[in-house]
Each structure stands twice: as structure tokens, then as C-alpha cells.
Amino acid sequence: MEALKQELKESIIEQLNLEDFTPQDIEDNDALFGDGLGLDSIDALELIVMMDKDYGIKLTDPDQGREIFTSITVLADYIAQHRTK
Amino acid sequence: MSRCYIQGAASISAQNNFAEDDFMTEVVAHTSNMAKAIPANYKAFISPAASRRMATGVKMGVAAAKMALQEANVTLPDAIVTGTGMGCIEDSEKFLKNMIDNDEEYLTPTSFIQSTHNTVGAQIALGLECKAYNVTYVHDAISFESSLIDAQLLLEEGEASTVLVGGVDELGTLFIEQVALMEKRNSGGITVPFGEGAHFFTMSSEKSDTTWAELQDVITFSVASPGQVVERLHAFLAKNEQNIGEIDAFVVGINGDEYDGYYQKLKAEFVVDTPCISYKHLSGEFYTASAFGFWGALRCLKKQKIPLAMLEDGIERSQYRTILLYNQYKGRQHSFILITTC
Amino acid sequence: MPNTELNNKDWGGIAITGMGVISAIGHTTAENLEALMASNQGIAQVSNVATRHHQQIRVGEIANTNEELANELLLPKDNNYSRTALIGTVAAKEALAQAGVTEIQEYKTGFISATSVGGMDMTERYFASYENTPEVRKYISSHHAADGTQKIAEQLGITEFVTTISTACSSAANAIMLGARLIRSGRLDRVVVGGVDCLSKFTINGFKTLMILSDEDCTPFDAHRKGLNLGEAAAYLVLESQTLVAKENKEVLAYLTGYANANDAFHQTASSANGEGAYLAMKKALQVARIDSNDIDYINAHGTATPNNDLSEGIALERIFGTRVPDFSSTKAFTGHTLAAAGAIEAVYSVLALQHQVVFPNLHFKTPMPEVNLKPAMTLQKKNIQHVLSNSFGFGGNCSTLIFSKE
Numbered sequence: 001m002e003a004l005k006q007e008l009k010e011s012i013i014e015q016l017n018l019e020d021f022t023p024q025d026i027e028d029n030d031a032l033f034g035d036g037l038g039l040d041s042i043d044a045l046e047l048i049v050m051m052d053k054d055y056g057i058k059l060t061d062p063d064q065g066r067e068i069f070t071s072i073t074v075l076a077d078y079i080a081q082h083r084t085k
Numbered sequence: 086m087s088r089c090y091i092q093g094a095a096s097i098s099a100q101n102n103f104a105e106d107d108f109m110t111e112v113v114a115h116t117s118n119m120a121k122a123i124p125a126n127y128k129a130f131i132s133p134a135a136s137r138r139m140a141t142g143v144k145m146g147v148a149a150a151k152m153a154l155q156e157a158n159v160t161l162p163d164a165i166v167t168g169t170g171m172g173c174i175e176d177s178e179k180f181l182k183n184m185i186d187n188d189e190e191y192l193t194p195t196s197f198i199q200s201t202h203n204t205v206g207a208q209i210a211l212g213l214e215c216k217a218y219n220v221t222y223v224h225d226a227i228s229f230e231s232s233l234i235d236a237q238l239l240l241e242e243g244e245a246s247t248v249l250v251g252g253v254d255e256l257g258t259l260f261i262e263q264v265a266l267m268e269k270r271n272s273g274g275i276t277v278p279f280g281e282g283a284h285f286f287t288m289s290s291e292k293s294d295t296t297w298a299e300l301q302d303v304i305t306f307s308v309a310s311p312g313q314v315v316e317r318l319h320a321f322l323a324k325n326e327q328n329i330g331e332i333d334a335f336v337v338g339i340n341g342d343e344y345d346g347y348y349q350k351l352k353a354e355f356v357v358d359t360p361c362i363s364y365k366h367l368s369g370e371f372y373t374a375s376a377f378g379f380w381g382a383l384r385c386l387k388k389q390k391i392p393l394a395m396l397e398d399g400i401e402r403s404q405y406r407t408i409l410l411y412n413q414y415k416g417r418q419h420s421f422i423l424i425t426t427c
Numbered sequence: 428m429p430n431t432e433l434n435n436k437d438w439g440g441i442a443i444t445g446m447g448v449i450s451a452i453g454h455t456t457a458e459n460l461e462a463l464m465a466s467n468q469g470i471a472q473v474s475n476v477a478t479r480h481h482q483q484i485r486v487g488e489i490a491n492t493n494e495e496l497a498n499e500l501l502l503p504k505d506n507n508y509s510r511t512a513l514i515g516t517v518a519a520k521e522a523l524a525q526a527g528v529t530e531i532q533e534y535k536t537g538f539i540s541a542t543s544v545g546g547m548d549m550t551e552r553y554f555a556s557y558e559n560t561p562e563v564r565k566y567i568s569s570h571h572a573a574d575g576t577q578k579i580a581e582q583l584g585i586t587e588f589v590t591t592i593s594t595a596c597s598s599a600a601n602a603i604m605l606g607a608r609l610i611r612s613g614r615l616d617r618v619v620v621g622g623v624d625c626l627s628k629f630t631i632n633g634f635k636t637l638m639i640l641s642d643e644d645c646t647p648f649d650a651h652r653k654g655l656n657l658g659e660a661a662a663y664l665v666l667e668s669q670t671l672v673a674k675e676n677k678e679v680l681a682y683l684t685g686y687a688n689a690n691d692a693f694h695q696t697a698s699s700a701n702g703e704g705a706y707l708a709m710k711k712a713l714q715v716a717r718i719d720s721n722d723i724d725y726i727n728a729h730g731t732a733t734p735n736n737d738l739s740e741g742i743a744l745e746r747i748f749g750t751r752v753p754d755f756s757s758t759k760a761f762t763g764h765t766l767a768a769a770g771a772i773e774a775v776y777s778v779l780a781l782q783h784q785v786v787f788p789n790l791h792f793k794t795p796m797p798e799v800n801l802k803p804a805m806t807l808q809k810k811n812i813q814h815v816l817s818n819s820f821g822f823g824g825n826c827s828t829l830i831f832s833k834e
Contacts, residue, residue, distance in 0.1 A: 015193075017137040189479045194633070
């Protein structure tokens with residue numbers, strides 16, 4: 001699980017072009033959207049594609065993303081349970 | 086008729102145009118056929134959250150826009166009008182390439198969203214929270230001039246008392262490579278480098294202590310022979326009650342291709358010792374390069390001097406009051422701009 | 428000093444003397460009208476664009492192939508027209524013909540077009556082959572937005588003021604607005620205005636990444652709306668000054684009496700919750716038209732059927748019209764969302780509504796959105812219509828509103 005969380009942090013930084021961030025800057029339980037990391041709805045769509053491409057998880061409703069992307073921990077748990085890759 | 090003053094101006098281009106006191110004293114020489122813009126300090130103008138999605142053109146545009154507003158002491162303009170010939174080509178290429186390489190799978194939205202032509206204008210408005218009139222012109226070499234005409238119209242209508250107007254284009258990589266190859270294959274092709282840049286201006290109906298000059302008039306016409314352009318020149322001057330002998334400098338968009346003949350034909354109309362300014366060897370050629378020429382002409386009026394690097398025939402004058410600019414691209418998209426000191 | 432009507436107290440609007448449109452529901456204005464009257468929508472599975480998503484989307488596609496269009500226009504075999512330029516030329520020619528213009532150079536005539544796709548339909552096809560296939564390099568110069576406009580202008584014989592606007596889905600409305608302002612200021616006597624966008628893999632895939640495409644026929648303003656159907660179209664109108672109309676004794680189809688452009692300044696793609704940009708645009712357009720919200724008889728809404736737009740627009744409508752929102756409908760369930768052409772095709776439909784005194788139906792509507800108390804017109808309605816308001820909202824917060832009037 002720790003490896004997955006690290007992988008996700010690196011992936012998010014790269015995918016979303018968070019130039020000034022390192023994986024150490026992202027806490028496992030920090031809010032990713034809104035006040036935490038400050039991601040927005042476009043980032044959510046980007047992460048949905050990442051879920052499909054890297055983990056084989058297809059989300060068809062963009063609103064589903066809101067719950068799954070709450071924090072690194074929540075995201076990692078969801079991926080661990082549903083990944084097909 | 087309301088007046089049209091330029092209160093602020095900013096240039097981000099292949100030349101180092103940032104220092105107030107310096108005006109082309111040290112020219113950046115181009116070592117390849119691509120003249121990339123010298124970046125400004127983007128962090129000073131754009132938040133990291135916004136900047137991370139921005140391609141070159143959007144960064145340049147937003148920064149130049151803010152610089153032009155700052156200089157004019159304007160927080161919120163009454164309108165934002167932007168011109169771009171190729172639009173956001175970097176992101177267009179990115180999305181296109183991904184789409185082709187991945188056969189339409191696993192595509193992400195950011196580059197698509199950022200590829201729309203009006204992204205620069207939109208990002209400027211977003212950053213300023215400006216809900217005013219906002220339009221983007223995308224017509225080849227008169228994208229910037231179309232924006233100027235709209236700005237002039239807005240001031241005339243009384244719809245705005247300050248208008249932010251500008252021109253932006255970015256090089257990209259894949260497309261411009263093909264264009265460059267095409268020009269090379271053609272014996273009468275463009276010989277100056279291809280460039281990129283963002284030039285923004287704050288226009289106002291009121292004079293202020295930051296006023297650079299006055300925009301007297303601007304027109305565009307789509308198709309014309311060299312002879313017809315000469316007729317248009319005289320008509321334009323007559324309409325503005327301007328004697329050709331009173332033009333203190335004539336700005337041309339010479340780029341080395343076979344259509345430079347248009348400039349030569351027009352030059353012949355001017356009084357023999359009229360200084361001639363050229364700039365595309367400095368800025369590179371791109372659809373909104375004429376905005377660099379406009380910025381340069383304004384600078385000449387402000388400094389009352391034409392830099393050596395821009396002097397076409399080595400002729401200078403002691404005083405510059407009126408400058409006429411002319412540009413065209415491949416025999417089309419002709420424009421005249423008339424500016425004066427005030 | 429140009430002859431200006433800018434502060435003319437008798438602002439009667441700009442005369443519309445010709446229209447042309449090609450869309451999924453017809454090759455001409457007459458065919459489009461017939462379909463609108465009969466509730467014959469043009470949404471189907473895509474056939475002219477090769478995309479792996481063809482079974483997951485529905486589109487409003489023009490029936491003709493590029494070859495058919497090129498033949499109709501008598502173009503030489505080696506032309507480098509993109510589909511944008513092809514359909515644009517068809518519609519623009521129809522408009523000019525209806526306006527009875529024979530000597531284009533007789534008056535100061537301009538052409539203002541709008542597009543977001545430009546020549547991308549050809550670029551995406553041949554991009555990978557430019558390097559090694561000389562025959563397709565002719566499409567390099569037809570990629571950028573201006574090329575299509577230039578080709579149409581040259582087909583029409585317009586050589587003076589020509590330009591292109593690109594503000595996403597509000598593009599053509601802005602082109603129409605600029606045309607009106609140029610006539611009003613005396614810079615032009617006459618101007619052909621409108622917009623065009625064709626279907627392309629680029630836009631299909633782009634909108635897919637935003638997850639706002641529906642896999643069914645779209646349902647604007649419905650509580651269960653799932654997203655938009657993309658469409659392609661070209662539509663142009665001929666605007667003329669009142670002076671020219673009087674001089675030439677022209678038949679006027681309707682008048683453009685109001686126009687406005689405002690920016691939502693909220694987000695790059697999403698509209699604000701309270702529809703601020705839309706509200707400001709509608710408010711200003713009414714001011715320009717010198718009429719009250721009560722005077723609007725029909726609204727041709729932007730109504731893309733995305734969850735975000737329809738709610739945002741709905742709220743803005745309530746802010747402007749209060750409890751008395753007039754009859755309204757989105758015609759995008761007929762044609763699909765034609766992007767940069769939307770403002771123009773819907774302008775044509777607004778004029779048709781005035782000419783025939785009908786409100787076109789908002790197809791497929793069943794259940795109102797829970798957040799607002801709004802029910803669009805579900806069937807064709809005959810009524811007395813004096814003023815029509817048309818909305819077009821685009822990415823980048825661009826909000827434009829046009830008002831058309833009978834006299």
C-alpha cells in the first residue's frame with residue numbers, strides 16, 4: 001500500500017504538472033481538492049484517465065471521482081480494491 | 086469622435102525588451118530559423134495553480150497583458166481584445182499527437198481545453214476577474230489589427246474607456262517545422278527566422294502621464310495588388326488629413342520572401358529621406374509579428390530615436406511625430422496603422 | 428468622420444436581408460425550416476468521421492461528403508478546402524443570393540466569419556503524412572482559422588474587410604455583433620456574418636475527455652440530461668444598413684436590434700453557478716435593444732444539454748425574467764451543438780421564428796430540472812412574436828446574446 005501511495009503521489013505531480021511539489025509535500029490524508037492541494041474539476045478528469053490507463057479502472061460518471069479522490073489514502077484504497085492492471 | 090491613446094505597452098519576444106531604458110541597444114542574434122521568445126518572470130504574474138496548465142503563448146500573453154495594465158495604472162480594463170493567428174498551437178499539437186499515437190485512447194482534457202483559440206483572452210479575464218467584453222480574432226496576419234479596430238470601435242462607441250488589446254502567437258514544434266520546410270523549398274520563401282511573442286497595449290480615450298502615443302487610424306483589406314495598395318495608401322492618408330511628406334517614419338514587415346515587393350513599391354511613394362523601419366529580422370515572422378512592429382514604432386516615438394538594428398536604409402530624423410505602419414502576408418491581409426505623438 | 432448612427436435616438440436595428448444555412452437538418456434554409464416545423468431531428472450515428480467512439484456518441488452530421496460538396500461548388504480537383512471551407516461556402520452563397528446582391532463591390536462590404544475547428548479536419552487526417560507525402564502538404568496552409576474564411580470571402584468576391592473570430596461556442600454570435608457595430612459606425616454598408624465548424628476527430632475526442640458527450644439523443648433542460656451531441660453546420664446572414672435597404676428597396680427579413688458580450692470569468696470550461704456571464708450578456712443586449720425583458724416573446728437558448736450549462740443558463744434566465752420566463756427552447760436537439768457555428772445557425776432560426784411566428788420545440792424534454800422552475804416549449808407553437816433573444820455561451824467564459832426583432 002505504501003508503494004502504491006508513493007506511486008500515486010509521483011503520478012499526480014507528473015500528470016497534473018505540479019512543478020513546485022515533491023511527493024514528500026503531499027500528506028496521505030490531506031484533501032486533494034478544494035483547500036488542500038487545490039485541484040479542480042479538470043484535474044479530476046485527468047485522474048480519471050490515469051485510473052483507466054494505469055490501473056484499468058473505468059469511471060463513467062465524473063461525479064464518482066469526487067468521493068474517490070478525497071485523499072491519497074482513499075484513492076489508494078479504492079485502487080487496491082478495484083484495479084485490473 | 087473619441088480619441089485612442091496608448092497608455093501602456095509590453096513586449097515579450099525574441100528580443101530583450103523588458104528594460105525601460107534600453108531599446109535594442111543589444112540585439113539578440115538568431116542562430117537558427119526559430120526565434121524563441123525570451124521568457125519574462127512569469128511567476129511574478131501568474132499563480133502556480135494557473136501556470137502549470139499554460140503553454141508558452143498563454144504565459145506570454147497573460148504576463149504581457151498584466152505588464153501593459155500595470156504601466157497604465159489600470160486594474161480592470163473595460164474590454165479585452167486579443168489577436169492570434171495560429172491560436173494555441175502547442176496544446177493543439179499535443180492533443181493531436183496523443184490522439185494519433187494512442188489511437189484515441191487515454192486522452193486527457195487539459196491540452197484540449199488549452200488549445201482553444203480564445204485561451205489567452207480567457208485566462209487574462211479569469212486572472213483579473215474581468216467580466217467585460219472579451220473577443221479573440223484569428224485572421225492570419227491581421228489578427229492583431231482586427232483587435233485594434235475593435236478596440237478603436239469600443240472607445241468610439243463609448244462602450245469602454247480603457248481597452249486591453251494585444252497579439253500573441255507561439256512557435257510550437259511540429260507544424261512550424263513543416264511550414265519552415267515549405268518556405269525553404271520555395272525559392273521565394275521567407276528568409277527571416279520564424280518567431281513568437283506577445284504584445285499587449287492598454288488603450289484609453291483619455292490622455293494620461295503614461296501615454297506613449299495616439300492611435301489615429303487603422304484599416305485592413307484582404308486582397309490587393311501592389312498598385313491597389315498604393316491607391317489605398319493615398320486614400321488612407323487623405324482620409325486622415327495627412328500629407329505623405331509629414332510621415333516621419335514608415336514601418337514595413339519585410340521578411341525576405343517574394344512579396345517584399347509590396348513594401349518596396351510603397352516605399353517609393355514616400356518623400357526621399359523618409360526613415361524606414363523593419364523588424365521581422367529581430368522578432369521573427371509570425372502572424373502577430375506586426376504587434377512587435379507596433380510596439381517598436383511606439384517606442385521610437387517615445388524615445389524619439391530609431392535603433393540602428395531597425396533602420397532599414399540608415400536614414401534618420403531629428404524629430405518623429407507621425408509614423409505609418411504597413412504589413413501584409415503572402416500578398417494578402419494588408420493593414421495600415423497611423424500613430425502620432427501627442 | 429464616418430456617418431454614424433451610434434447615438435441615433437431612432438435605433439431601429441440593423442436589417443437582415445439574406446440567410447444561408449447547412450446543417451444536419453437541411454442543405455438550405457428552407458430545408459432547415461421544414462425540419463424544424465415537423466420536429467425532424469438530425470441526430471444520428473457518425474458516418475463521415477472515422478472514430479473509434481462512433482458507437483458511443485450521437486452527432487448532428489451534414490449528409491454530404493466532401494467530394495459531393497466540392498462538386499457542388501465546382502472546385503478544381505487539386506483544391507485544399509477543408510470541410511469547414513466547403514460547408515461555409517455553401518451557406519454564405521445562399522445568404523448572398525437571398526439578399527439579392529449582384530454587385531458585391533458596389534457598397535463597402537465586409538465578411539466576418541467564425542470557427543473553432545478551422546482546417547483541423549484535414550490536419551488530423553494528413554498530419555502524420557506531411558513529411559513523406561508531398562501531395563498532402565497543400566493542407567498545411569489550410570489548417571489555421573483564417574484560411575477557410577479567406578476562401579469563402581474570395582468565393583463571395585469580398586476583398587475589403589475580412590476577419591475571423593474564435594471564442595469557442597459564442598464565436599458566430601460575436602461575428603454577428605461585430606458586423607452590426609461596423610455598420611452602425613459607418614465603416615461598412617453591408618456585411619456577411621456568421622460561422623462554421625465541421626465535425627472532427629479532434630473535437631469528438633476533446634469533448635469526450637471532458638465527459639460531457641451523451642451516448643443518446645440529447646435532452647436540453649431535462650432533469651436527466653446526460654450531455655451534448657456534437658454537430659456541424661455553417662450559417663451566414665447578410666446585414667445591411669437602413670440607408671442601403673431604403674436605397675435599394677430591399678426586403679428585410681428581420682432586424683438585429685440587440686447584442687452584448689460579457690465574460691463569466693469563473694472557470695476555463697464550466698459556467699458559474701449563478702450564470703453571471705449569461706446574466707450580464709442578456710441584460711446588456713436588452714439595454715442595446717432598448718426593450719424590457721417583458722418584451723421578449725421567445726428565447727432560443729444555448730441549451731447544450733450538459734448538466735452544467737443548462738442549470739447555469741436556467742438560473743440566469745430566472746435572474747433576468749423572474750417568474751415570467753418567456754417561451755424558450757434549445758434547437759440543439761435538432762442539429763447538435765455546432766460549436767462556433769451555433770450563434771449563427773440559431774440566429775437564422777430566430778429570424779425564421781419571427782418570419783413564421785412560431786416557437787420551435789425543445790425536443791425530448793420530459794422532466795424539469797429540480798433547481799429551477801423552467802419548462803421549455805415541448806411542441807411547435809404558433810404565437811405573436813415581436814422579439815427573439817438568442818444565447819450562445821462558450822469555453823473561456825465567453826457569453827454572448829443577440830436580440831432579433833420584427834420591426
